[in-house]
Amino acid sequence: MKTVGIIPSRFSSSRLPGKPLALIAGKPMIQRVYEQCLKSNLSEVIVATDDERILNTVLNFGGKAMLTSPKHKNGTERIAEIAQNISADYIVNIQGDEPFIEPEQINLLLATLTEPSTQIVTLAKFLDDESLFETPSIVKVVLNLKNEALYFSRSAIPFHQSEDNFGFYKHIGLYGFKKETILELVKLPTTNLEEIESLEQLRWLQNGHKIKVAITQNETISIDTPDDLAKAERFAKAHNLL
Numbered sequence: 001m002k003t004v005g006i007i008p009s010r011f012s013s014s015r016l017p018g019k020p021l022a023l024i025a026g027k028p029m030i031q032r033v034y035e036q037c038l039k040s041n042l043s044e045v046i047v048a049t050d051d052e053r054i055l056n057t058v059l060n061f062g063g064k065a066m067l068t069s070p071k072h073k074n075g076t077e078r079i080a081e082i083a084q085n086i087s088a089d090y091i092v093n094i095q096g097d098e099p100f101i102e103p104e105q106i107n108l109l110l111a112t113l114t115e116p117s118t119q120i121v122t123l124a125k126f127l128d129d130e131s132l133f134e135t136p137s138i139v140k141v142v143l144n145l146k147n148e149a150l151y152f153s154r155s156a157i158p159f160h161q162s163e164d165n166f167g168f169y170k171h172i173g174l175y176g177f178k179k180e181t182i183l184e185l186v187k188l189p190t191t192n193l194e195e196i197e198s199l200e201q202l203r204w205l206q207n208g209h210k211i212k213v214a215i216t217q218n219e220t221i222s223i224d225t226p227d228d229l230a231k232a233e234r235f236a237k238a239h240n241l242l
Helices: 029-038 052-060 075-083 103-113 179-185 192-197 201-206 226-238
Strands: 003-009 044-049 065-067 090-093 120-127 140-143 149-153 168-178 211-215
Touching: 003 029, 003 075, 003 103, 029 044, 029 052, 029 103, 044 052, 044 075, 052 065, 075 090, 075 179, 090 103, 090 179, 103 120, 103 168, 103 211, 120 140, 149 201, 149 211, 168 179, 192 201, 201 211
Parallel strands: 003 044, 003 090, 044 065, 120 211
Antiparallel strands: 090 168, 120 168, 140 149, 140 168
């Protein structure tokens, strides 16, 4: 059984150009993501990029990277291009802007992914901070009794009629797929819910795919802006992450 982690990475970013190569305590962000992945149970880790600057950076620190088409609309398409050309049973999509991703989160995902009935799996964390409930950048997910996703939204779901039992599940954008599943998903046309919410996983749900959700207790730190980068720098130094 071969599980391959693929990190989609592109140079362009409207809020933080060159984000993958931004230094955090002296290391490029893409290197920090890559090294965290190596601590997990993944069989192999590959960076998928359309930019030779990122490719060369990864190769220079001893990592594996492959060039992909610049025409891809999202990370899933970029990953699928790599997936169809490598030997693998399972593919894990790791966000390239989470430099402190916990290996335990990847291992939790893998444990669920390798169950026979699982085609797609992602993570969620219980969210009880009321100040974040209405934040559109925090994606919420509602689950059925089998811990399968019913719906993802940037809105606060489910609606609460009272102040009792406040709490939502925050979606964490780490995905695992059976190889044949991800190759099917990229062939699907966009759907209305995907376009309304700007959430690609709604396309999969609308087409009848089931998404298992494993619950993690660990938080993630995503880097989207210069302020996020400054916070990551302080975090790395405070925790002696050299």
